[in-house]
Amino acid sequence: MKTRSGTLHGVSVALLGFLYLPIVVVIVYSFNATRHGVAWSGFTLEWYRALLGNDLVLAAVRNTLWLAGASTLISTVLGTLLGCGLDRFRPAGRRWCGRLLQLPMVMPDIVMAVALVILFSLVRRWTGWFQLGMGTMVLAHVTLEIPFVAIVVRSRLAGFDSSLAEAAQDLGASRFQVFWWITFPLILPGILVGALLAFTLSLDDFVLSFFTTGPGASTLPIFIYSSVKRGITPEVNALSAIVIAFSIVAIVILTLLQRRWLR
Amino acid sequence: MSTPAVELRAVSKRFGEVRAVSEVSLSVQKGEFFSLLGPSGCGKSTLLRMIAGLEWPDSGVVCLGSTEMHATPAHLRPVNTVFQSYALFPHMNVETNIAFGLRMKRVPRGVREDRVARAMETVRIVELAGRRPSELSGGQRQRVALARAIVNEPEVLLLDEPLGALDLQLRKQLQVELKSVQRKLGMTFIHVTHDQEEALVLSDRIGLMQAGRLVQVDSAERIYERPRSRFAARFLGACNLVDAVVRARGPGGLQVETSFGLMNAAAAPSLALGEGARCTLAIRPERVEWGLGIEGERGNQFSAVVEERSYTGPRTHIWVRSGAGRFQIALPSHAANRAALGIGEEVLWRVPPESVVILED
Numbered sequence: 001m002k003t004r005s006g007t008l009h010g011v012s013v014a015l016l017g018f019l020y021l022p023i024v025v026v027i028v029y030s031f032n033a034t035r036h037g038v039a040w041s042g043f044t045l046e047w048y049r050a051l052l053g054n055d056l057v058l059a060a061v062r063n064t065l066w067l068a069g070a071s072t073l074i075s076t077v078l079g080t081l082l083g084c085g086l087d088r089f090r091p092a093g094r095r096w097c098g099r100l101l102q103l104p105m106v107m108p109d110i111v112m113a114v115a116l117v118i119l120f121s122l123v124r125r126w127t128g129w130f131q132l133g134m135g136t137m138v139l140a141h142v143t144l145e146i147p148f149v150a151i152v153v154r155s156r157l158a159g160f161d162s163s164l165a166e167a168a169q170d171l172g173a174s175r176f177q178v179f180w181w182i183t184f185p186l187i188l189p190g191i192l193v194g195a196l197l198a199f200t201l202s203l204d205d206f207v208l209s210f211f212t213t214g215p216g217a218s219t220l221p222i223f224i225y226s227s228v229k230r231g232i233t234p235e236v237n238a239l240s241a242i243v244i245a246f247s248i249v250a251i252v253i254l255t256l257l258q259r260r261w262l263r
Numbered sequence: 264m265s266t267p268a269v270e271l272r273a274v275s276k277r278f279g280e281v282r283a284v285s286e287v288s289l290s291v292q293k294g295e296f297f298s299l300l301g302p303s304g305c306g307k308s309t310l311l312r313m314i315a316g317l318e319w320p321d322s323g324v325v326c327l328g329s330t331e332m333h334a335t336p337a338h339l340r341p342v343n344t345v346f347q348s349y350a351l352f353p354h355m356n357v358e359t360n361i362a363f364g365l366r367m368k369r370v371p372r373g374v375r376e377d378r379v380a381r382a383m384e385t386v387r388i389v390e391l392a393g394r395r396p397s398e399l400s401g402g403q404r405q406r407v408a409l410a411r412a413i414v415n416e417p418e419v420l421l422l423d424e425p426l427g428a429l430d431l432q433l434r435k436q437l438q439v440e441l442k443s444v445q446r447k448l449g450m451t452f453i454h455v456t457h458d459q460e461e462a463l464v465l466s467d468r469i470g471l472m473q474a475g476r477l478v479q480v481d482s483a484e485r486i487y488e489r490p491r492s493r494f495a496a497r498f499l500g501a502c503n504l505v506d507a508v509v510r511a512r513g514p515g516g517l518q519v520e521t522s523f524g525l526m527n528a529a530a531a532p533s534l535a536l537g538e539g540a541r542c543t544l545a546i547r548p549e550r551v552e553w554g555l556g557i558e559g560e561r562g563n564q565f566s567a568v569v570e571e572r573s574y575t576g577p578r579t580h581i582w583v584r585s586g587a588g589r590f591q592i593a594l595p596s597h598a599a600n601r602a603a604l605g606i607g608e609e610v611l612w613r614v615p616p617e618s619v620v621i622l623e624d
Binding site: 161163164166167168169170171172173174177181182185186 | 336353367
């Protein structure tokens with residue numbers, strides 16, 4: 001039986017509070033009527049209204065969602081293929097490829113970003129392709145997301161009982177039918193979790209986007225960064241609050257999915 | 264004889280250095296309940312999987328009906344398997360699980376529903392139709408797995424230790440049901456088990472396997488009463504193995520010498536053992552006759568000292584020492600009680616010559 005330690009309990013609560021304090025501040029100040037400074041001068045929805053009227057913001061939101069959507073779609077398909085492919089490898093190969101997958105995940109984003117920029121400019125020099133813009137951003141995000149999707153899918157496959165595939169085959173299912181009726185539905189939760197992970201990674205990303213973006217392809221994080229350079233405005237607070245709200249929704253969905261399927 | 268349902272000719276399979284199955288030839292008749300019996304690792308499951316098409320033989324021929332099928336993938340073979348782990352699809356309910364095979368073969372919906380309903384009736388799980396596998400007990404899962412296989416009306420049904428995961432009580436009950444389903448459908452069943460009693464209860468014939476080889480194929484009764492090797496004698500129930508030397512050959516059999524005296528054995532005429540040849544005798548404990556009233560002139564009678572006795576319910580096992588040999592005798596408990604024999608007492612036992620089996624190894 002665990003006894004409750006008063007001190008540890010207190011420290012934990014304090015730490016959690018510390019983690020959430022900045023977020024609370026941002027949200028609270030997004031409703032503050034003062035334009036400059038930190039004095040509280042009353043509740044207002046003015047900044048949210050201003051955001052909705054700001055075409056730059058709306059374009060950034062559109063870009064962010066489009067980027068996240070496109071990169072998620074591509075990386076989910078490719079990552080699933082990769083995860084399934086790795087599962088067919090012999091154990092030694094599987095272990096090594098697993099490590100190869102983890103490397104990009106732990107590598108600092110900025111290294112990846114620089115590498116991509118160099119690669120893109122090389123290719124551009126010889127072929128004229130890969131002008132910086134939405135296209136290169138999508139590519140960058142796909143490279144970021146693939147390992148995450150592949151790892152989630154592979155771990156789902158690792159728990160997959162191979163006798164189920166054999167049973168389906170025995171009952172007359174061709175290889176494709178086995179995949180479509182048995183393997184795919186059973187790893188689908190893993191694929192969805194991987195996709196959601198990819199989507200939030202993309203929404204979150206600043207470094208890769210910042211390096212690989214081109215004219216007219218600003219995302220929300222980039223927009224916030226460039227606004228903040230000119231001083232923190234209440235609009236940025238409101239924008240941040242909206243992003244936080246979206247993140248919370250994503251986390252809730254992720255948790256629900258996991259609880260439902262990844263038992 | 265009509266075309267066998269399954270015919271194997273010199274089928275072999277290795278996994279790396281291990282010879283899983285060596286040169287197995289076998290034919291199973293239509294409508295037969297055939298068991299492959301052997302200890303774990305003897306290759307019986309591999310053999311079954313080669314019939315199913317889940318494993319490819321390295322050499323040899325696998326025929327289903329009159330068609331050679333060793334190069335046909337599993338999904339095109341007219342056989343179905345009940346797996347040891349049941350392998351029910353967890354994302355489908357009972358009814359969809361059972362309908363899976365028919366759906367893959369694009370059987371029209373109306374026919375499909377009829378056949379699924381009939382299969383569920385056959386194994387008595389109609390009320391479980393809407394449940395998920397995770398909501399079923401072990402015995403229920405086993406029935407679903409059986410229904411999912413028989414609904415396809417395969418030429419041959421393969422059962423890989425189908426009752427292995429169940430407790431004794433349920434296993435006995437399902438053995439009876441399995442046998443009655445097989446009889447009702449008239450389907451050919453090939454069943455793999457390491458449980459000798461299960462094999463004896465269920466099978467018309469048993470194929471006994473040892474280290475990748477099929478060592479004896481016989482009816483359940485013959486394989487128990489007339490084992491051909493030490494392995495067969497020991498694997499199917501308790502058996503006394505006695506070393507002996509042939510002393511004389513008569514018209515009715517052999518006279519052999521054992522460490523506790525001369526014994527007559529009714530040998531098969533085909534057995535080529537000359538005078539002086541060494542051999543092993545197999546004597547089932549329950550074939551030993553017992554008691555103080557046995558007449559001396561009947562032969563095959565020996566005296567012994569009771570060393571141990573253990574009561575197992577219907578039978579009482581008694582271990583006796585005769586000369587240098589230790590002998591196990593099984594008596595109906597009521598008879599053992601009547602004889603009221605205590606440890607250390609001297610007794611007489613006798614074994615009829617026809618109950619002495621001369622082994623080939």
